[in-house]
Amino acid sequence: MAAGSSQAADVAVVGAGLSGLGAAKALADSGHEVVVLEARDRVGGRLLNADLGDGVQVDLGGQWVGSDHTRVQGLAAELGIGIFPQYGKGRNLLDVAGTRRLYRGTIPRLGLGVLWDVFVARRRIARLAAGVSAERPWAAERAAELDGQTLAGWCEANVRTPIARELIGLAGRTVWGTGPEELSMLHVLFYVSSAGSFDKLVDTEGGAQQDRLVGGAQALPLGLAVSLGDRVRLSSPVSRIEHGDDSVRVFAGEVEVEAQRAIVAVPPAIAARIEFDPPLPAQRQLLERHLRPGTLNKCVALYEEPFWRADGLSGESVTDIGPVTLTFDCSPPDGSSGVMLGFVGGPEAREMEAMAPADRRDAVLACFEKLYGPRAAEPVDYAEQAWAGEEWSGGGPTSNFGPGGWTVTGPALREPVGPIHWAGTETATVWSGYMEGALQAGERAAAEILRSVR
Numbered sequence: 001m002a003a004g005s006s007q008a009a010d011v012a013v014v015g016a017g018l019s020g021l022g023a024a025k026a027l028a029d030s031g032h033e034v035v036v037l038e039a040r041d042r043v044g045g046r047l048l049n050a051d052l053g054d055g056v057q058v059d060l061g062g063q064w065v066g067s068d069h070t071r072v073q074g075l076a077a078e079l080g081i082g083i084f085p086q087y088g089k090g091r092n093l094l095d096v097a098g099t100r101r102l103y104r105g106t107i108p109r110l111g112l113g114v115l116w117d118v119f120v121a122r123r124r125i126a127r128l129a130a131g132v133s134a135e136r137p138w139a140a141e142r143a144a145e146l147d148g149q150t151l152a153g154w155c156e157a158n159v160r161t162p163i164a165r166e167l168i169g170l171a172g173r174t175v176w177g178t179g180p181e182e183l184s185m186l187h188v189l190f191y192v193s194s195a196g197s198f199d200k201l202v203d204t205e206g207g208a209q210q211d212r213l214v215g216g217a218q219a220l221p222l223g224l225a226v227s228l229g230d231r232v233r234l235s236s237p238v239s240r241i242e243h244g245d246d247s248v249r250v251f252a253g254e255v256e257v258e259a260q261r262a263i264v265a266v267p268p269a270i271a272a273r274i275e276f277d278p279p280l281p282a283q284r285q286l287l288e289r290h291l292r293p294g295t296l297n298k299c300v301a302l303y304e305e306p307f308w309r310a311d312g313l314s315g316e317s318v319t320d321i322g323p324v325t326l327t328f329d330c331s332p333p334d335g336s337s338g339v340m341l342g343f344v345g346g347p348e349a350r351e352m353e354a355m356a357p358a359d360r361r362d363a364v365l366a367c368f369e370k371l372y373g374p375r376a377a378e379p380v381d382y383a384e385q386a387w388a389g390e391e392w393s394g395g396g397p398t399s400n401f402g403p404g405g406w407t408v409t410g411p412a413l414r415e416p417v418g419p420i421h422w423a424g425t426e427t428a429t430v431w432s433g434y435m436e437g438a439l440q441a442g443e444r445a446a447a448e449i450l451r452s453v454r
């Protein structure tokens, strides 16, 4: 289709992330005319591969496939993309409050009091999450009370030892890209409920960090885009959607698509920049202001070899050294070179944004050096991705509700507005915030349309 043209379709999809592409593929497979409008000059949204030199692929966005991420596993198999386990041999490191400990598995070796505290907190969270449905968190029995509390406030009241509170906060900075003082406790419970358990969120083996994709996770949307062909229009930021009872007109620069339905598959805070005519209901507009993207930076350093393995270390560490709070060995499957990944999330990520690029690199490498020794200070290459500064993402890994968000605006999350349907990982009820959730949300939005369109 030439620029400046108008096109008719059954469905216009806004956003060529995994969710929008998954929805478009389902609709195209059912014989519907689909157009996908993507703002960037690439597909994949929060999935982004980078080449660190000599063909070493790293993921600067989403990367892990969880043990029960069946949709992602199925799509990878369909596209012929291999899956391999996250490297996990050797011991993990915990470097918190100036003390260094080595451990295996998810739970660090801590004093018995702290261990008990962490165990009790996890059990309490599991019990509370069992009463919160991922479909309707606002309808939980204690919804108002839990939504009025932050994760930090809940920990203050329920977790005795400061170190156990610190550990939960550190985990939260990576899981949500947000400090515990900014997160609604009801949101935490919704997230746990959509993942199945708190343990699955933080575990490697058997959890969300179990496997990686050969060639990087962006291979998934790239593969979907190939099968959709010229139905995907890049560099087409949607700025306006006019909607009637049974039709939409979607405007993206010079392009105009007239369709029966639209699926908006972009993070809610980013959808807020689209002009809707007539305007969206007040509760939906409020939701787009409340559901805020987290702040998560990925910092990756390339080395000639994964030298920490020879020291018996897995490369996984939890630390409050700063600015990095969590590291992982993200070397290629054959270990032919070493890639160390560091996450900087929440308030630290915002602080880092104000620093010059060279200072940011120095700060991250200084942290790697403290954890893994002097060789960590001398990488062959280094890359960093700050998602909060990305115009069409606004942050990551997902969007979060602060206090009051779910109970005031939650019911508008998936509720179609006339012919406009909502997708994107934020709207998922299974593994919300993850690639699996993005696919589930796309699947659900496509199914809504298949039920309503001739």
Ligand SMILES: Cc1cc2nc3c(=O)[nH]c(=O)nc-3n(C[C@H](O)[C@H](O)[C@H](O)COP(=O)(O)OP(=O)(O)OC[C@H]3O[C@@H](n4cnc5c(N)ncnc54)[C@H](O)[C@@H]3O)c2cc1C
Pocket: 014, 015, 016, 017, 018, 019, 020, 037, 038, 039, 040, 043, 044, 045, 046, 047, 060, 061, 062, 063, 064, 065, 236, 237, 238, 239, 265, 266, 267, 270, 271, 274, 296, 297, 298, 387, 392, 393, 395, 396, 397, 398, 423, 424, 425, 426, 433, 434, 435, 436, 437, 438
């Ligand atoms: C640092 C980081 C680490 C992560 N780690 C993991 C992980 O290990 N495992 C995992 O499963 N998940 C992970 N995630 C989350 C995962 O990446 C996301 O859940 C998933 O990619 C979201 O897909 P989506 O399609 O819902 O949204 P997006 O990927 O955000 O796609 C939305 C698309 O819409 C486009 N767009 C926005 N506005 C407009 C507009 N007006 N017009 C047209 N197009 C528009 C955007 O450019 C984008 O392409 C991580 C994310 C980040 C940022």
